[in-house]
Amino acid sequence: MSDAQKWPNAVWIVRHGESAGNVAREAAEAAGHASIDIRMRDVDVPLSTLGERQAAALGRWFGQMPPEQRPTVVLTSPYLRARETAALLLRAAGIEPDAHVVDERLREREFGILDRLTRVGIQQQFPDQAEFYRLLGKFYHRPPGGESWCDVILRLRSVIDTLSRDYCEERVLIVVHQVVVLCFRYLLECMTEEEILAIDRARDVANCSVTSYRFDPDQGLHGKLALELYNFVAPLEEAGAEITREPDVPIGPK
Numbered sequence: 001m002s003d004a005q006k007w008p009n010a011v012w013i014v015r016h017g018e019s020a021g022n023v024a025r026e027a028a029e030a031a032g033h034a035s036i037d038i039r040m041r042d043v044d045v046p047l048s049t050l051g052e053r054q055a056a057a058l059g060r061w062f063g064q065m066p067p068e069q070r071p072t073v074v075l076t077s078p079y080l081r082a083r084e085t086a087a088l089l090l091r092a093a094g095i096e097p098d099a100h101v102v103d104e105r106l107r108e109r110e111f112g113i114l115d116r117l118t119r120v121g122i123q124q125q126f127p128d129q130a131e132f133y134r135l136l137g138k139f140y141h142r143p144p145g146g147e148s149w150c151d152v153i154l155r156l157r158s159v160i161d162t163l164s165r166d167y168c169e170e171r172v173l174i175v176v177h178q179v180v181v182l183c184f185r186y187l188l189e190c191m192t193e194e195e196i197l198a199i200d201r202a203r204d205v206a207n208c209s210v211t212s213y214r215f216d217p218d219q220g221l222h223g224k225l226a227l228e229l230y231n232f233v234a235p236l237e238e239a240g241a242e243i244t245r246e247p248d249v250p251i252g253p254k
Contacts, residue, residue, distance in 0.1 A: 005215065006164045007225050010171040012071065013184050013211040014058065014089070017051030019081040022207070022246035025118075034121030042108065042115065047084045054208040054241045055085040059092025061235030062173075071173035073099045075159075077106040079177070085208065086175040097173075105155045108177040112146025138200075139193045153183045160187055178205040178247060188213060188225055204245035209233050 021038050028036045038045060047055065062070060074097045076086045083102065090097070114122055114129060122130050126143075133141045142148040163172060174184075182205065186196040205211075210232040213225035233243050 005217070005223055006168055007215050007223065008073075008163055008167045008170045008172045009215050010069075010071075011163070011174065011213045011225060012172070013174045013176065013181050013213075014085070015178055015181050015205050015207055015209055016047070016077075016079070016081040016085040016175060017054040017088075018048045018207045018244040018246070019045050019051055020048050021045040021081070022051075022244060023048050026246050028118050032118075032120055034118060034124055036116045036118060038116065043079050045079070045081055047081050047088075050242055050244065051081065051085070051207060052088055053239075054236055054244075055088035056092040057239035057241045058208045058210070058235050059089035059095075060239065061093075062089065062095060063093035069171070070095050071097055071171050073097055073101075073167050073170045073172045074175070075101050075103050075106060075172065076175040077108065077177060077180070078102050078104050079108055082106075082175045082177065086173075089173075089175070098170075103159065105159050106174065106176045106180060109149070109152050109179045110145070110147045112143040114143045114146060137193075137197070139197060149179065149183060152179055153186060156180065156183050156187055181205045181211055185211065185227075185230070189227060203231065204247065206231055206233050206236075207244045207246075208236055208241075210235070 021036070021042065024038050025036050070093070074086055074090065076082050086100075090100075113126065117125065129141075129143055139149045142151060176184075182196055182200055185191065185199065210229050211227075212229040212232070214228050215223055216226040217223035219226055236243055
């Protein structure tokens with residue numbers, strides 16, 4: 001390892017495949033229901049059948065890479081849908097990483113009392129929280145018992161410290177959730193609140209989409225990770241897997 005480089009050579013940040021929660025959330029919103037019909041903890045929500053196909057399709061894309069370009073380290077959220085995505089992806093790719101770590105800092109944003117509620121349900125049951133959200137915005141609004149985007153960013157700062165301390169010159173695959181993908185972008189690209197929220201408004205992060213970075217030695221004093229791909233879904237399109245972008249089960253404003 002060179003003295004100057006502190007970053008991995010490559011980082012891929014992947015949102016998990018479509019989950020049963022995504023499907024239930026879409027049905028509840030379409031029907032105008034107040035709550036989402038999922039009878040398990042959010043951490044235990046599995047992939048849908050389509051989500052499994054999406055993960056396998058993305059895995060085949062990784063498997064087409066030369067061995068010297070494939071991930072060597074895998075970090076995953078502890079949520080079942082993320083762990084299943086990582087396992088199916090690695091199996092389809094034929095990759096056995098040197099390290100595979102389940103890291104609770106990569107978990108989904110926690111929604112507290114707004115968990116399982118649709119927008120209709122929030123307005124009906126917690127109109128004060130709907131108003132706080134309107135006043136503060138999603139970046140700073142923290143529902144009781146839950147997290148704001150800033151809270152997610154705070155825990156991801158230590159993940160980035162881990163990347164630069166433990167995985168220098170490695171190739172790291174990270175399997176996480178929609179808001180976590182966006183918060184990684186905010187940190188790695190030194191964005192403002194306005195910049196990352198504009199990206200969020202433009203389009204949801206697709207299931208099994210790839211956001212990737214490559215180490216560029218010519219940026220900054222000692223080089224830095226430079227964005228290569230964002231919300232990249234070509235591997236799914238080429239495999240004929242449907243592209244899905246539903247927010248996760250705890251719909252209360254993402």
